[in-house]
Amino acid sequence: MANIRPSSDLRNKYNEISDFCNKYNEPVFITKNGTGDLVVLSNAEYERLCGKNELHRLLSEGLDCITPTSGIPAEDVFADIESEYGFGEV
Template identity: 50%
Template sequence: MPKIRSSADLRNNYNEISTFCHNYAEPVFITKNGKGDLAVMSIETYEALTSRFELYVKLQEGLDDVAAGRTRPWKDVKAELLNHWGRE
């Protein structure tokens, strides 16, 4: 269940909200005048989230390459790598 707090709570209980974000690695949703306004999370959670998005982008690029036929047989790649590193 998402944690929802008001902007006044953020102002008045910053340390409590910060501790929650660090302990549970999830965002706290901040409301302003009763409506959603912000999502607050620890830097560690933010970095993990953005890293995951970057991974998804790379995976999608790979899937797009496969769908478009931009691939090479493994035996060719393996031979090229072995040749490059001097192990035939």
């Protein structure tokens, strides 16, 4: 369930908001005059979300580089691995 607080709580109950964000890794939504204004996160949760976003960006970039002719046949990849590490030899 969303934790929604008025902007006055940010000033008057900062420690309570900070404790909640750090304990539950959940955001606190701050309203200003009854309208959504800010979202407060713990630093750890913010870093996790940034890392997740960066991972998605890199995966998308990698997928965009794939074309039907850009790959190496699986048989060749496995043959190289077997050759390099001695698999398949008796």
